[in-house]
Amino acid sequence: MPKDSGIGASSKRREDIRFLTGDGNYTDDINIHGQAYVHFLRSDVAHGTLNSVNTDAAAAMDGVVKIFTGTDFEAVGSIPCGWQVTDKHGEVMQEPRHPVLAHGKVRHVGEPIAAVVADTPEQARDAAEAIEVDISELPAVIDMKEAVRDGAPKVHDDLTGNLCYDWGFVEENKGAVDAAFEKAAHVTTLELVNNRLVANPMEPRVAVGDFARSTGDYTLYTTSQNPHVIRLLMGAFVLGIPEHKLRVVAPDVGGGFGTKIFHYQEEAFVTFAAKACNRPVKWTSSRSEAFMSDAHGRDHVTKIELALDADNNFTALRTDTYANMGAYLSTFAPSVPTWLHGTLMAGNYKTPLIYVNVKAVFTNTVPVDAYRGAGRPEATYQLERLVDKAAHELGVDPIKLRRQNFVTEFPYATPVAVEYDTGDYIATMDKLEEMADVAGFAARRQESEAKGRLRGFGVNCYIEACGIAPSNLVGQLGARAGLYESATVRVNATGGLVVMTGSHSHGQGHETSFAQVVAEMIGIDESMVEIVHGDTDRVPMGMGTYGSRSLAVGGSAMVRATEKIIAKARKIASHLLEASETDVELKDGAFTVAGTDKSVAWGDVTLAAYVPHNYPLEEIEPGLEETAFYDPANFTYPSGAYACEVELDPETGQVTVERFFAADDFGNIVNPMIVTGQVHGGLAQGIGQALMENCTYDADGQLLSASYMDYAMPRASDLPFYDVDHSCQTPCTHNPLGVKGCGEAGAIGSPPAVVNAVLDAMRSGGKDVSHIDMPVSPHRVWEAMNS
Amino acid sequence: MYNFDVERPKTVADAVNALATDEAQPMSGGQTLIPTLKARLAMPSVLVSLSGIDEMKGVRKGDDGRLCIGGGTTHATVAAEAAADFPGLAGLAARIGDPAVRNRGTIGGSVANNDPSACYPAAVLATGATVVTNNREIAADDYFQGMFATALEEGEIVTEVKFPIPQASHYEKHIQPASRFPLVAVFVAKFADGVRVAVTGASENGVFRWTEAEAALGGAFNSDTVKGLTVDAADMISDLHGSGAYRAHLVGVMTRRAVDAING
């Protein structure tokens, strides 16, 4: 019987009522009396010397409050990078200055050059058009391999070149890996591109800066996944505002997918300008601006090789990846192709020897950073495409080859530094084969062929790492932040609870699922628990939401704080019940004395805490409010097996996904409906990447896919009804909820299955193509079929 | 957007007068024009809204058997009201954009704009329709003059399009994955006295008639007769969604599929 409340129940998402009735409070809904509006004049060339910016005519225009250029920010800090990677020679990465407004040079289309603050958005835009900018264009570097050639134009003149770092992982293993390749019975090699994507959250970025002259307090309202991180990065490193004088609020946020993790220039600008103009300043990104200023995702070019012995056991793996950083280092950019990618290269397999090389490269493009999955989709895609290719070359069944090489014993220490605590890859593969009706495929293929279509079946496995941690380890790896999470549980006198979590919900449904956990622990109704997030003045220092960490890390902090609450409440209850604490148990919202009918209700205990007339004041303080900070011992490792069935129209090259199956192991599940929804969303983005989405620049650095006219977003009609299962559950062994994280799995696990299926379909049509790059657009399929 | 004034005439005559002002521009559904204004790519001083002109709306059968569609008729209305008399055209209208676009966008706006990837121009050209304006009638063959170029004069309004109704017709479209406009689409219209084939989305010169295919299909109306025919890839648009060669190939595929659809 499914439960109807608490952990395991598919409680309806309470936040949806306000989202669906237009009652949400998004950043753009925030308007402060007297606010002015900023319009950014953005570069329309990819690379050039900024000779002059003449604002005279613009400054005289109607409504203009003040115009800012790069020189106004010379004394202001650089937009910081939150992760420092050390390269294979032990040298730290090259880290360029990232100005709030371009100074001296422009380095990508969309980089802000000047900012006009005016009474209305239209006046700001009018004046921005009147600014005269003199730029001497320089040759742009767009292609990563070109960018690292000797003599290539430099994105940053003060760096030695365009190579940010050359990372080897694990460098000491390189010799052994190469030796294993020498001895291999078979080597499979694959070169591929992981296409650049634009995150495209439904809500574009917005920032409102406010400054109170009388107190010196700043407030920034912003579309962020982690307001405390913004407060720290912007306050300490850019503007020099101490944290107690800076409040950052991220209210309802309409999707982030990673791109709202990072600290952006526009946030620093509105905060700075609010003081400089003595007026609140608001910026609302247009969709066009979002395309050229939100950090992009993916963009790897990889060569990967697998060595196998004569029995088809994987003996070694090596990879060689170019990772695009764009023109500047976005907040977590350096970590994505390294610690979030290299550490996952073992996948679900017990390959004993692995070496990963990543060259991070500066180009004249928008900065690239984490996007749903961040590093793990790149790892999964190359590995799962490679294994499929190996199976095909060896003439063995791709599922069999995978099963033969699965990790089966846990904990499992990979050769790439991480230890999988738990998992059962055979179970998810068994489940997948059952769901996907592999036996019935031949008949379905015949049906498709009768219509003149080709049909293909593709599978892949994935392993990912969520809840990046622990802090002391990530510190050694270069993180300039801790990766714990916080929660304060405040119990009111009448028994209701407010949980202030450092996690941030921007669509994930935390207000529902987090309440389920706390309600279950106490045995009260979910409606008695309120979740507060997204405001540095209301919530203890938290690290926010990304990397599917909210329940595993934020939820664990909340559990720890609730445990403290229960322990104290038990003391109060035992006093009221005149019983020994050890005899008092909490069940269904009441404390009872074991073996008796004596009990005291939750509400009576909480009332006593705040009206402590009959209370053990000599032992404990009044009140019922506890805080916990939880720093996890390890990542969590969700895993699964996915299958995709496509139909391919050989005449047009059009591919349609007919069926899609996902068998995931997320450990324990708090709200199955929300988990299913998270998988659905991830699949849409994964299938979108595989078939449609592509951020493209021309050789001069012009963004070709700069709007929805050219950037293909998946729509409901492009996607099948998914068949999603999460009944295989190996609970995480090191967090109190046994949960693993489900937010990114769909995006991580689906692209290889789609591409594997397309290649299978092509083979069935007599065209044995060893690889096709994403997005597998009709044009590309047609070209491959006719090559 | 830049600032502009709005006029809301009730008659074509008033609209023509309003358009006589400097920098005035007509607006119908605004589905093309409003995004252009928002991007500040156009700067009209006066927008003359045609959406309140009743005499420009509706679908009716003319005395000569032609289907006459007012220039201000929305795609949704055409999809619903042309279905019985001219299902090929109704099917085209039903698949333009999304419901919001179909409820606002008009046939007059589409034909006036003559986007090289627009749907209606293919039907207008393939049926040899007549584009009616406030002061003349223009044959389709004279009307379309290349990408975004038409025979319309400054201030001239498309008030109606008169379609000869073919015995059978079909519009086959392969969409561009992002915009979902046609990457290549073909309208095949079969009349008692011959076949006309118009192609949109493909050519650097906008919508065009594929006369070789027309001749072949006029001889034997089945898809095999056009199998060997090709259009010149060098004349086709080449962009990030498809090369000229791919588009040229699709012209053949879409034509054959349209013919097969008509033959059932």
Ligand SMILES: Cc1cc2nc3c(=O)[nH]c(=O)nc-3n(C[C@H](O)[C@H](O)[C@H](O)COP(=O)(O)OP(=O)(O)OC[C@H]3O[C@@H](n4cnc5c(N)ncnc54)[C@H](O)[C@@H]3O)c2cc1C
């Ligand atoms: C999301 C989206 C998807 C779309 N998909 C498709 C598609 O798949 N296929 C397709 O064909 N189209 C598509 N369109 C375009 C749509 O069909 C437009 O409605 C059409 O192109 C223009 O019609 P309108 O009435 O909106 O014209 P408007 O936008 O009002 O005007 C367009 C131009 O024509 C002029 N004009 C308007 N009416 C007249 C008139 N009666 N006489 C003279 N000049 C006039 C205007 O001055 C302007 O220059 C799409 C549009 C959008 C926004």
